[in-house]
Amino acid sequence: MIVNGRSLRPLVSAPDMMSIDIIDQRLLPHRLQLARLATAAEVFTAIRDMWLRGAPLIGAAAAFGVALAMREDSRDAALDRAVATLAEARPTAVNLAWALRRMHDRLEGLAPGLRASAAWREAEALAEEDVAINAAIGGHGLAIFRELLARKPAGQPLKVLTHCNAGWLATVDWGTATAPIYQAHAAGLPVEVWVDETRPRNQGASLTAWELAQAGVPHRVIADNAGGHLMQHGEVDVVIVGCDRVTARGDVCNKIGTYLKALAAHDNGVPFYVAMPTPTLDRSLHDGLREIPIEERSAREVTHIAGLSAQGDVVEVRLTPEASGAANPAFDVTPARLVTALITEHGVVPATAEGIARLPQATAP
Amino acid sequence: MIVNGRSLRPLVSAPDMMSIDIIDQRLLPHRLQLARLATAAEVFTAIRDMWLRGAPLIGAAAAFGVALAMREDSRDAALDRAVATLAEARPTAVNLAWALRRMHDRLEGLAPGLRASAAWREAEALAEEDVAINAAIGGHGLAIFRELLARKPAGQPLKVLTHCNAGWLATVDWGTATAPIYQAHAAGLPVEVWVDETRPRNQGASLTAWELAQAGVPHRVIADNAGGHLMQHGEVDVVIVGCDRVTARGDVCNKIGTYLKALAAHDNGVPFYVAMPTPTLDRSLHDGLREIPIEERSAREVTHIAGLSAQGDVVEVRLTPEASGAANPAFDVTPARLVTALITEHGVVPATAEGIARLPQATAP
Numbered sequence A, B: 001m002i003v004n005g006r007s008l009r010p011l012v013s014a015p016d017m018m019s020i021d022i023i024d025q026r027l028l029p030h031r032l033q034l035a036r037l038a039t040a041a042e043v044f045t046a047i048r049d050m051w052l053r054g055a056p057l058i059g060a061a062a063a064f065g066v067a068l069a070m071r072e073d074s075r076d077a078a079l080d081r082a083v084a085t086l087a088e089a090r091p092t093a094v095n096l097a098w099a100l101r102r103m104h105d106r107l108e109g110l111a112p113g114l115r116a117s118a119a120w121r122e123a124e125a126l127a128e129e130d131v132a133i134n135a136a137i138g139g140h141g142l143a144i145f146r147e148l149l150a151r152k153p154a155g156q157p158l159k160v161l162t163h164c165n166a167g168w169l170a171t172v173d174w175g176t177a178t179a180p181i182y183q184a185h186a187a188g189l190p191v192e193v194w195v196d197e198t199r200p201r202n203q204g205a206s207l208t209a210w211e212l213a214q215a216g217v218p219h220r221v222i223a224d225n226a227g228g229h230l231m232q233h234g235e236v237d238v239v240i241v242g243c244d245r246v247t248a249r250g251d252v253c254n255k256i257g258t259y260l261k262a263l264a265a266h267d268n269g270v271p272f273y274v275a276m277p278t279p280t281l282d283r284s285l286h287d288g289l290r291e292i293p294i295e296e297r298s299a300r301e302v303t304h305i306a307g308l309s310a311q312g313d314v315v316e317v318r319l320t321p322e323a324s325g326a327a328n329p330a331f332d333v334t335p336a337r338l339v340t341a342l343i344t345e346h347g348v349v350p351a352t353a354e355g356i357a358r359l360p361q362a363t364a365p
Helices: A040-048 A055-072 A076-087 A094-108 A112-150 A179-186 A203-215 A224-232 A258-268 A353-357 B040-048 B055-072 B076-087 B094-108 B112-150 B179-186 B203-215 B227-232 B258-268 B353-357
Strands: A011-013 A020-023 A034-037 A158-162 A191-196 A219-222 A238-241 A245-247 A252-255 A272-275 A304-309 A314-318 A331-334 A341-344 A347-349 B011-013 B020-023 B034-037 B158-162 B191-196 B219-222 B238-241 B245-247 B252-255 B272-275 B304-309 B314-318 B331-334 B341-344 B347-349
Touching: A011 A055, A011 A112, A020 A055, A034 A040, A034 A055, A040 A055, A040 A076, A055 A076, A055 A094, A055 A112, A076 A094, A094 A112, A112 A158, A112 A179, A112 A238, A112 A272, A112 A341, A112 A347, A158 A179, A158 A224, A179 A191, A179 A203, A191 A203, A191 A224, A203 A219, A219 A224, A224 A258, A224 B258, A224 B331, A238 A252, A238 A258, A252 A258, A258 A272, A258 A331, A258 B227, A258 B258, A304 B304, A314 B314, A331 B227, A341 A353, B011 B055, B011 B112, B020 B055, B034 B040, B034 B055, B040 B055, B040 B076, B055 B076, B055 B094, B055 B112, B076 B094, B094 B112, B112 B158, B112 B179, B112 B238, B112 B272, B112 B341, B112 B347, B158 B179, B158 B227, B179 B191, B179 B203, B191 B203, B191 B227, B203 B219, B227 B258, B238 B252, B238 B258, B252 B258, B258 B272, B258 B331, B341 B353
Parallel strands: A158 A191, A158 A238, A191 A219, A238 A272, A272 A341, B158 B191, B158 B238, B191 B219, B238 B272, B272 B341
Antiparallel strands: A011 A020, A020 A034, A245 A252, A252 A331, A304 A314, A304 B314, A314 B304, A341 A347, B011 B020, B020 B034, B245 B252, B252 B331, B304 B314, B341 B347
16 A cells, blocks of 8 residues: 555565564554564564554464564474464454464474574465455455446445454555455545444544545544444445454454444345455354454553644543443454355355355465 | 532522523533523523533423523513524424423413513423433333343342433433433442443443442443443343434434444344433424434544543543544434333333323423
8 A cells, every 4th residue: 555655564574584564553543653573572562462453464463473483493392482472462363373373384394493584484475465365355345346336326436334444454455344445446436435433442533544544535434323324324335344253154253343333234234244364264163152252451442542632742531430440342243144245365255154165275384 | 419429410590590500511520510501592502512411401401591581581582582592502302392392382471571480480390390200210110120130140230231321411310211220229229331432422431421430330331332242242131221302103313323222232132221201202203214303413523532631631632534534423213113112201111103102292381
């Protein structure tokens, strides 16, 4: 993607294989600042504390984390330790486990002396595959968008609602849910995006809105409460979201609040698509509601919020009474019955056990 | 209600009939400050700019606004003007129109010289009736809560979810949706409340949470996105909300986002109750989705937010990129099919044309 006129990715690996540069997403949309991560411990902190987030980007960053660990110590115990530690950074995103397993599988059979450079190459390959996956998702989603547009009166824009940030910033490039939006915009199709602000961390208001503004895609931020009303009044043609984990029968774990939008889409006959790179598929799980562990994050994400003051400083303020506690489940599960289809890099499949069984296994080395 | 150990209401009329004192709700939960309103123009501003809000409280304040107008000029034209002007302060709440019509009906037949004191007495009567209505709603709701509690294992609390502030601060006393909660708490029943923060104006996080904390009712604030997930996991026994307008067939207009919670309650078999004082009923409307005008408020309510800084100042910060716009519909309509029942001062009735037809007309003078 182009940011301030130059090409940028949210994760850029250094040519000397000693570090990666990432966009510190905690500072967006108010400040664009890169952070250099040179050790596995720094990568762990960056994932845990959400300097970067988004299931695909977490997976790629963790792969580089293993590679950086191998530069320090490439013995078997160190490899096992790096993989085990990085896996703890975020509990929900299956890409993290997938990327670490792939790194482990690739490296365990190699002599320790060969591991550091092989790990780096594998992490780079994984990152490039993510870009290719998202570009393919964009193509398949674009075909759906074209079809939906064809049903509207000529000249009217396609109104897309998205939740959270399954955008360029959540991946190595393109985004998942945003890939069809960017491809449609690039193809000159009229698209307008409703951006759920996505409380409590406001990834929509701060990240998706920022991305879309950089790309010049028309969009408006809305409170998470507003989407149902907009759908009732014909203001949403299609919902598209990303995912953190999808089960073998098509239940979708994604950012908290996704389920409410899926219910509203279902109630109003609005198609509800999930952009799903196959590494996000977890074939070991079936009933998403019962089987997917949901991360409970700090109450402070609900009780406090940061923003830009009139003086231009990023200031954190408290929103709730001092005496009031808060709860903060970070994800929810949308049952497969509410999902119109999954848009994968291999094409569009129904969110059913049969549809998912048709997909090839995600590539292993 | 008791605040900081003393009895208080969000609207207190002065014994000299020259002014009303209201809690300036814009400063809560961080500061409790009263504002004195001595003219109809000041009442208009206070309603429009949401120093006070909540359909019943708006109705009572507008009635006092008419009374204050009559002190300045009690001729027919002035009465008509006061009623017409105050009606414009907020477009959605039907209580506002109801209270103004009631004041007009009461005063138009009187000689101008008698109007000022008669208006004051009528406004006070209307305010006291609101208290009685809410106490009665509390009693009927309490019976439902007792029944729901009886179905739970002994000792387990009843988990109630509410949206926005249909509380003590939205009425002259008790609140509507909160009245059963306060009565249950006073009766020693174990109740725990999930408080939707209610973006974009955060009436839940700032007003409902503050009220419940003052009253010592256990509660936790949650992002508006979280309620569906909590219902999926059995963490919500009942939803109860207020309303700004209800149609003759039971469609419920309430704070934006209510519809999404009703969908989730329906999907999970959680009872969804609407606390409805009969003055909030608009028998002239049927299809709420098509007929109720929805107030579109300033985009700034979405793009900016105020909170308490670490230094103890109330600071407004920007949440979104400068280049991003926002949309801000303030209410939505929950179709009657999603409402378990309406809890009114006359008892509990189904949200159907038949159920509503059984209710007596709201009192007129």
